[in-house]
Every structure is written in structure tokens, then in C-alpha cells.
Amino acid sequence: MISLDAVRVSYGQVTALDGVTEEVADGEWLGLIGPNGAGKTTLLRAVARLASYRGHITICGQQVTRMPRRRLARMIAYVPQQPQLPPDMRVGDYVLLGRTPHIGYLRIETDSDRSVCAALLERMALSQMAGRALHTLSGGELQRLVLARALAQEAPILLLDEPTSALDLGRRVDALELIDELRRERSLTVLSAVHDLTLAGQFADRLLLMDRGRVAAAGPPASVLREEVLARHFGPGVQVLTTDTGDLAVISRRHDRSGAA
Amino acid sequence: MTAAADGTAGPPATASSPLTAGPAGPARAATDLAASPAARSAAGTDHAPAPPPPRPAGADPAAPPRAALDRIRPGRAIAVATGLLVIAMIIGVSVGPAALSLLVIAETLLAKLPWHPAMSVPSLDSAIIWQIRLPRVVLGALVGAMLAGGGAAYQGVFRNPLADPYLLGVAAGGGLGATIVIVTGGSPGLLPPAAFAGAVCAVALTYMLGAGPGRDGEPSGSGAATASIVLAGVAVAALLTAVQTYLQQQHAQTLQVVYSWILGELSLASWSDVTLILPYAVICAVLLISHRRLLDVLRVGEIEAGSLGVDVARLRLIVVLAATLGTAAAVAVSGLIGFVGIIVPHTVRLTAGASYRIVLPVSMIGGAAFLVLADVAARTVQAPAEVPIGVITAAAGAPFFLFVLRSRRTRRDLS
Numbered sequence: 001m002i003s004l005d006a007v008r009v010s011y012g013q014v015t016a017l018d019g020v021t022e023e024v025a026d027g028e029w030l031g032l033i034g035p036n037g038a039g040k041t042t043l044l045r046a047v048a049r050l051a052s053y054r055g056h057i058t059i060c061g062q063q064v065t066r067m068p069r070r071r072l073a074r075m076i077a078y079v080p081q082q083p084q085l086p087p088d089m090r091v092g093d094y095v096l097l098g099r100t101p102h103i104g105y106l107r108i109e110t111d112s113d114r115s116v117c118a119a120l121l122e123r124m125a126l127s128q129m130a131g132r133a134l135h136t137l138s139g140g141e142l143q144r145l146v147l148a149r150a151l152a153q154e155a156p157i158l159l160l161d162e163p164t165s166a167l168d169l170g171r172r173v174d175a176l177e178l179i180d181e182l183r184r185e186r187s188l189t190v191l192s193a194v195h196d197l198t199l200a201g202q203f204a205d206r207l208l209l210m211d212r213g214r215v216a217a218a219g220p221p222a223s224v225l226r227e228e229v230l231a232r233h234f235g236p237g238v239q240v241l242t243t244d245t246g247d248l249a250v251i252s253r254r255h256d257r258s259g260a261a
Numbered sequence: 262m263t264a265a266a267d268g269t270a271g272p273p274a275t276a277s278s279p280l281t282a283g284p285a286g287p288a289r290a291a292t293d294l295a296a297s298p299a300a301r302s303a304a305g306t307d308h309a310p311a312p313p314p315p316r317p318a319g320a321d322p323a324a325p326p327r328a329a330l331d332r333i334r335p336g337r338a339i340a341v342a343t344g345l346l347v348i349a350m351i352i353g354v355s356v357g358p359a360a361l362s363l364l365v366i367a368e369t370l371l372a373k374l375p376w377h378p379a380m381s382v383p384s385l386d387s388a389i390i391w392q393i394r395l396p397r398v399v400l401g402a403l404v405g406a407m408l409a410g411g412g413a414a415y416q417g418v419f420r421n422p423l424a425d426p427y428l429l430g431v432a433a434g435g436g437l438g439a440t441i442v443i444v445t446g447g448s449p450g451l452l453p454p455a456a457f458a459g460a461v462c463a464v465a466l467t468y469m470l471g472a473g474p475g476r477d478g479e480p481s482g483s484g485a486a487t488a489s490i491v492l493a494g495v496a497v498a499a500l501l502t503a504v505q506t507y508l509q510q511q512h513a514q515t516l517q518v519v520y521s522w523i524l525g526e527l528s529l530a531s532w533s534d535v536t537l538i539l540p541y542a543v544i545c546a547v548l549l550i551s552h553r554r555l556l557d558v559l560r561v562g563e564i565e566a567g568s569l570g571v572d573v574a575r576l577r578l579i580v581v582l583a584a585t586l587g588t589a590a591a592v593a594v595s596g597l598i599g600f601v602g603i604i605v606p607h608t609v610r611l612t613a614g615a616s617y618r619i620v621l622p623v624s625m626i627g628g629a630a631f632l633v634l635a636d637v638a639a640r641t642v643q644a645p646a647e648v649p650i651g652v653i654t655a656a657a658g659a660p661f662f663l664f665v666l667r668s669r670r671t672r673r674d675l676s
Contacts, residue, residue, distance in 0.1 A: 048568050073570030084562040088615045092330040093557070100558050101570035106551045108618075114330045121330075130330060153569070 001026055002047060002157065002189065007055035009042050009213075016042040017053065018213035026156075029183060029190040031204030033197055033224075035233055038210040040193035041081065044159045047191065048078040059157065073101035077150035081161040081193075087135035091145060094134060095121060098152025120148040124178075140171045144178065151182065158183070160192035164199070172196065176203045197250035201225045209233065225250055335622055338613035342626035346402065349633040353398035356637050358644065359389055366390055397530040401636045402629035403542045404527070404595045405605075407587035409628020412602025413609075413620050414549050414584040417556040418577050419487055420563075425602040426588040429494035429581065433501035434463025435592035439522050440505045444512035449529075452522070453537055453593035460589035463501055467494045468581065472574070486574070487563065524649035525598035527636050538590035545587030549621055552580055556617035600654045601628055604662040611665050631658070 002024040009017040017039045024030050032040040045051040049064050049072055057064045059075055067075075077098070085094070099113040121127045124144040129137065137145065143166065150158060163179065164172035180203055183190050194200035200207060201221035209217040209224050211233045217224045225248045230238040237253040355361050365383075369390045411426030419428065427433075438459025442451045471493030472486060509519050555576050558566045563573045591598075605628040606620055613619050632650070635657060639650040 045564075050564055050567055069567070069572055070570035073568060076568075078565075078568040080564060080568075084560075084565060086560045086615070089560065093333065093616065094561075096330065097558055097561060097569060100566075103554070106554075108554050109332065118330050 001060060002191070003056075003058045004043075004047070005056040005058075007043075007046055007053050007057060009039075009046055009051050009053045015213050016051075017046060019055070020210075020213075020215055022208060022215060022218065024189060024191060026189055027183070027187050029180070029192070029203065029205045031200040031207045031221075032191065032193040032210060033195075033200050033207055034210035034216070037212070038233075039213040040210055041161050042213075043210070044078065044161050044191060044193060047157075048072070048076050048159055050078065070101045073153060073155070075155050076157045076159060077153040077155040078159040079146055079150050079161065079163060081165060083146045085134045085142060085146075088133050090130070091126060091132050091134065091137070092117065092121070092130040094145060095148050095152055098149035101153055101155075116154070117148075117152050120151055124148045139166050139168075140174065143167060143171070143175050147175075147179070147182070151186070156187065157189045157191070160190065162193050162195055165195060172199060179203075197225060197230070198248065201248045201250070221248060333614070333616050333618045335613070335616075335619040338609070338619055338623045339626060342623045342630065346626050346630040346633070349630040349637075350398050350402065353401065353633045353637050354390060354394045356641060357389070357394060359386070361386055361390060361394075392531075396532045396535055397527050397636065398633055399535050400530040400538075400594060401527050401633045403535065403538055404591040404598065405601055405628040405630070405632025405635075406625040407538075407542055407545060407591040407628075408598060408601040409605035409631070410546060410549055410621060410625040411584035411588040411591075412628075413606035413617070413624040414552075414556070414580050415602070416606060417559060417617055417620075418580045418584075419491060420559065421491070422607065423603070424491075425599075426584060427498075427597070427599075427602070428491065429467045429585070430463035430497040430501060431460040431585060431588045431592060432597050433498040433505065435460035435589060436523055436597065437463075437501045437505040437508075439596070440508050440519050443515050443518050443522065444508050453534065456596075457589045457593035459501075460592050461585060463497055464494075464581065464585045464589075467497045468578075470497070472578075487577070490577075521649065522596045525596035525651040526647070527595055527650060528640070528647055530594070534594040538594055541586045541590035545583045545590075546625060548579060548583035549587075550625075552576065552583075553617040553621050556580070556621070560615075560617075595650075598632070598651045598654055600651070600658050601632060604658045605631055608662060608665050 004020050004022045007017055007020045008015065020039070020043060032043060034040055042051055046053040047057055047064070049057075049067075049069070059067075064072060095117040096109050096113065099109055099116065103109060103113065118127070118130075121130055124147065126141065126145060126148065129141065134142065134145070143163070147163075158179075160179070164175050167175055176199060179190065179192075182188065192204070194204070201224075204221065206219060207217075207221050207224040208215055209229065216233055217229050225240055227238060227240050230240065230250065234252075237255065239251050239253055241249045241251065243249050351363065351366070354366050355363065365386050369387045372387070373391070408426055412424070415424040415426055415428050416422055435456040436459070438455035438457070439452055441447075441459075442455040447455070468490065471490035509516060555566075555571055558569055558571050559573070559576065561569075566576075567573050588602075606624040609620050609623045609627060613623055632654070635653040636650055638657065639648045639653045642648055642653075
């Protein structure tokens with residue numbers, strides 16, 4: 001269980017997180033939504049101890065700040081919004097980087113590390129590409145590859161910052177379906193920032209709507225994806241429709257054009 | 262952090278062992294991936310189903326293609342570079358005003374062994390080889406290895422393809438130290454220690470000024486810290502160069518000596534120089550090569566390396582310390598030899614591979630070979646006069662590097 005208690009992060013004069021208190025249950029998929037600058041990325045970074053914060057963040061009762069960095073990396077895998085992908089690095093070597101928290105300082109990968117990564121490449125349907133350079137992969141393949149590296153950490157918690165932002169609509173659903181399958185297979189707890197409110201509602205168990213560093217609303221998708229709630233934070237043009245399969249679709253109306261021409 | 266502390270903490274109970282057969286097995290994987298688009302179509306999601314992801318045609322699921330996951334083996338590149346180094350050293354010892362045959366060289370070296378066969382090497386030849394040429398060749402090799410290895414390490418730790426081992430002020434500090442000795446009429450024996458001290462002090466100053474505590478909330482190990490160290494290096498180098506230039510102008514009569522030191526030279530090489538820098542060279546080489554995997558992790562950026570459990574600040578400090586010891590030792594005995602630290606590592610990247618498991622050892626060996634050959638050119642093209650070796654490294658290295666760069670221009674990343 002991840003527990004945040006009055007977590008504050010400020011960058012100089014700017015407060016990016018302003019007292020966030022929240023609990024995430026084991027195995028839960030918590031979707032972070034909110035307008036740009038709401039603090040979604042900062043929240044993920046604070047949990048991964050990549051931003052210094054005030055307040056308390058605990059994982060299974062242990063303070064994140066007290067954990068050695070390597071041990072934390074065995075509990076939390078973090079995928080940034082735009083992972084750095086050295087174009088000439090090979091796919092296999094990239095996935096092996098995920099084993100870093102399991103490899104002693106100044107040591108190199110063992111056969112068991114390679115087995116873990118080979119199985120993951122197989123799972124992600126990337127085995128045939130293991131010897132290729134990263135710049136030869138498509139966006140969807142890179143996305144699966146980045147996930148494979150994160151899973152190679154064998155951490156029970158997966159933090160994803162906009163995991164689908166670089167993909168087209170079809171690949172977005174594919175990617176999120178894959179994440180959903182993986183988290184069920186491996187009992188992962190997932191925290192992900194998702195820009196697309198419709199997709200966030202379809203996949204997350206619970207949504208956390210953030211605005212200006214604070215939690216504006218939290219709960220199951222149906223309770224958060226309501227026009228009157230969203231309008232306060234995304235502007236008045238938001239419309240929530242219910243599809244015939246029962247999914248909530250969030251779309252935006254164009255601005256009032258009655259005055260034009 | 263200690264290994265013991267790490268070893269005691271496993272993932273919490275929620276972590277199933279995800280990779281032990283079961284549902285994560287390959288057969289299940291293919292089914293899942295193939296089934297999911299169809300399942301979504303059936304559920305009425307209105308987008309065209311994605312084509313099924315590529316499946317390993319005919320691959321044995323029990324033995325996924327492992328070749329690409331095998332250890333990166335720099336063996337072949339190291340062997341080629343070592344071969345080059347041996348050839349370069351033989352050329353270095355045999356070429357000179359007095360032509361020496363390979364046989365004489367071999368006999369001279371054998372004669373230094375404790376139980377050697379009786380041989381009759383002329384004492385003059387033996388002296389030329391043992392007292393003049395060999396120390397110079399060995400010193401050149403050590404200096405080349407330190408400069409190229411230091412350059413490769415700096416490029417890795419600062420993630421900047423233009424970083425060279427002089428980035429943080431080694432050159433300016435070493436130059437100032439040497440200039441102070443020269444203008445104050447100190448004995449030539451004081452030059453190396455003064456240059457070494459100047460170089461190390463300059464980098465220490467840069468590091469203290471540049472690597473202060475991060476700003477509030479700044480991600481630990483963010484690129485901001487790296488940039489601030491590099492900028493501090495620029496400022497420190499400018500300051501020390503200003504002082505050095507001022508001293509030089511105030512003592513115009515020593516201009517020639519200072520200038521030739523700055524251009525770099527190996528002409529006064531002796532075994533004492535070799536023994537002076539050997540300990541630093543060993544420390545530098547061992548430290549850098551043992552951090553090769555962590556430098557590879559750093560290729561995905563400081564934030565991601567941090568999220569993988571790497572203490573980026575500590576890694577940077579150790580690598581900079583190691584590279585500085587090596588470079589400062591090289592500067593102390595040879596002055597400022599430019600360009601080696603940039604072209605050798607990049608030539609290795611472009612021809613042998615970009616992993617630091619290849620780049621670090623092969624750059625060191627290749628840098629050694631390159632500098633030995635450059636020194637041969639420096640003392641032969643205008644014999645009996647010597648051309649400054651820094652002129653040769655740039656004049657020969659730049660066109661060669663441009664050739665390699667253009668012939669491999671499809672490779673997109675140099676960092």
C-alpha cells in the first residue's frame with residue numbers, strides 16, 4: 001500500500017504539490033487526471049523519490065526517504081513521459097538496464113538477469129527485435145519496450161507518466177490493455193497519469209482529479225467524470241456522454257461561435 | 262548503501278514472482294496479445310483492430326533468441342586495439358635517427374630479463390632503446406590511454422559528446438601550475454608535481470562551486486546539476502587561464518618555455534616520469550572500467566538512472582575523480598595534448614559500438630596506440646627538430662575522425 005500524507009513539493013517559489021493526502025491499495029490502478037500543471041508528474045516523481053518533498057510517503061509502512069535507493073528501485077518502477085531512448089542502443093541491452101537494482105554495485109548481469117529479460121521480451125512480442133537498435137522500432141514497439149524495462153525491475157508498483165501520449169488512438173488502447181493484463185498477471189499496483197479522460201475512466205479503478213497541486217476529487221470514474229466536476233477544472237466546454245457499452249466518453253465542445261461572422 | 266542492507270529487503274508480499282512460468286509464459290503471451298484486439302472489437306470499441314503484433318515465427322518458445330541478450334563482449338575490439346598498440350609501440354621503439362632492427366630491440370628487452378640467454382647487443386643501441394625510446398613510448402601510451410579514457414568517461418558522465426578531459430579545468434589548472442614553476446625559475450623536476458597539483462585543485466574548485474546542493478524540490482540527479490558543474494568548469498578555466506596569461510606576459514623571457522609546455526611534448530620522457538604517473542593511471546583505469554555498466558545506465562538520463570537505483574551524484578563524483586587523477590597525471594608529464602580525448606572515444610563508438618563496456622577499455626588501448634604513433638610522427642616529420650605532438654594529434658586526428666564520421670553518418674547518436 002502506498003500512503004501519502006500532506007505531501008508538498010515546491011520548485012523555488014512555485015508550489016507543485018500542495019498537501020496531497022491519499023492512499024493507494026495493493027493491486028489498485030489509480031489514474032491521475034487534471035489539467036496541465038496540476039502536479040500529476042510531480043506526484044509520481046515524489047513517490048519515486050525523484051523530487052524532494054515535505055510530508056510523508058510510505059510504501060508498506062516504510063518511509064520512502066529512509067529506503068536505500070536501490071531497494072526503492074526494487075519496489076517502484078517509474079516510466080517517465082518521454083523516456084530517453086539512445087538510438088543506437090540495442091533492444092536487449094535496453095531491457096537489461098531494468099535489472100540494475102538487482103545487480104550489485106560494479107557487478108554485471110548474470111544469466112538469471114538475462115533469463116528474466118528474455119522472458120519479458122517474449123511476453124511483449126519483442127523477442128525478434130532483441131538485436132535491433134532502438135531507432136529502428138516503431139512508437140508502439142518502443143512503448144512495449146519501455147514497459148519491458150520497467151517490468152524487469154520486478155517491482156510491485158508501477159508508476160507511469162502519460163504512458164500513451166506518443167501513440168495513435170488504436171495503439172493507446174492496445175497499450176492500456178497490455179498494462180491491465182500485466183497488472184493482473186503480476187498483481188501490480190499502478191499509478192498512472194493519463195491525459196485522455198475517456199481512457200482514464202475506462203481503465204483505472206479509481207481516479208484522482210488534481211488541480212494546482214491539490215486533490216480536487218477522487219473516487220470511482222463515474223463519480224469523478226461528471227460535467228459539473230470537470231468543468232470547474234477543465235473549463236466549461238467539457239461534455240460527458242455515456243456510450244452504449246456503458247463507458248463514459250469525455251469530449252469537449254467548441255467555444256461559442258455565435259459572435260463570429 | 263551496503264550490499265547487506267539491500268539484500269535483506271525483498272519486494273513486499275504482494276509481488277508475485279512474475280517470471281516463473283505460469284500465466285506469464287510465452288504461450289499465454291501470444292494468446293493474450295492476439296486475442297485482445299478481437300475482444301475489443303467484439304465489445305464494440307469503435308476503432309479498427311490493430312494487426313496482431315509480430316509473433317516469433319517458428320521460434321522455440323523455450324529458447325527465445327538469446328544472442329542479443331548475451332553479455333556485450335568487447336573482446337574482439339580489445340584484441341584489435343591491442344594489436345594496434347603493439348604495432349605502434351614496435352614502430353615507436355624502432356623509428357628514429359638511429360635505425361634499430363627488430364632483432365636488436367628484442368635482444369635488448371630480453372637482456373633485461375633476470376635469466377636471459379647471453380646476447381651481444383651493442384651498448385649504444387641498448388642505451389638508445391632502454392634509456393631514450395622505450396620510456397618515451399611507454400609514457401606516450403600511458404598519456405594517450407589516460408586522455409582517451411578520461412574523455413570517454415567525461416562524455417558518459419556529462420552526457421555530452423563534446424566533453425573532453427579538460428572540461429572541468431584540468432588544462433587551465435595544470436597550465437597555471439607549470440607556468441608558476443617556469444616563471445619563478447623552479448627546477449624542471451618541480452614541473453610535473455606543480456602541474457598535477459594545479460590540475461587537481463582546479464577540478465576540485467569547479468566541483469565545489471558547481472555541485473552544490475540542488476534547489477528545493479529539484480529532482481536529485483537532475484540535468485541541472487550536471488550543467489552547473491560544466492558551467493563552473495568554464496568559469497574556473499577562464500579565471501585560471503587569465504592568471505596564467507598574466508604571469509606569462511609579466512615574464513616574457515620564459516614565453517618560449519611556457520608555450521612549448523602548453524603545446525605538449527614527450528621529448529624529455531624518462532622512466533621516472535613513467536613511475537610518476539603509473540599509479541594514477543592504474544587507479545584511473547581500474548575505477549573507470551569498473552563503472553562501465555553504470556555509465557551505460559546513465560545513457561538513459563539522470564532521472565531514469567536514479568529511478569533504477571543508481572546514485573547519480575556519487576557515480577559522477579567517482580568517475581570525475583578517477584578521470585581527473587588520470588588526466589592530471591598525463592598533463593603533468595606531457596603538457597596539454599589536445600583532441601585525443603574527443604576523437605579516440607568517438608572513433609571507437611562509431612566503429613566498435615557505443616556501450617561503455619566497449620568504449621572505455623577500447624578507448625584507453627586505442628588512445629595509447631594513437632598517441633604513440635602521433636609521437637613517432639612528431640619526432641620524424643621535421644627531424645631532427647620536433648613538431649609539438651598536440652599539432653600532430655589535431656592535424657592527423659581531425660581528418661581521420663571526419664572520415665570515420667562521414668562514413669558512418671547513418672548512426673544518429675554520438676552521446
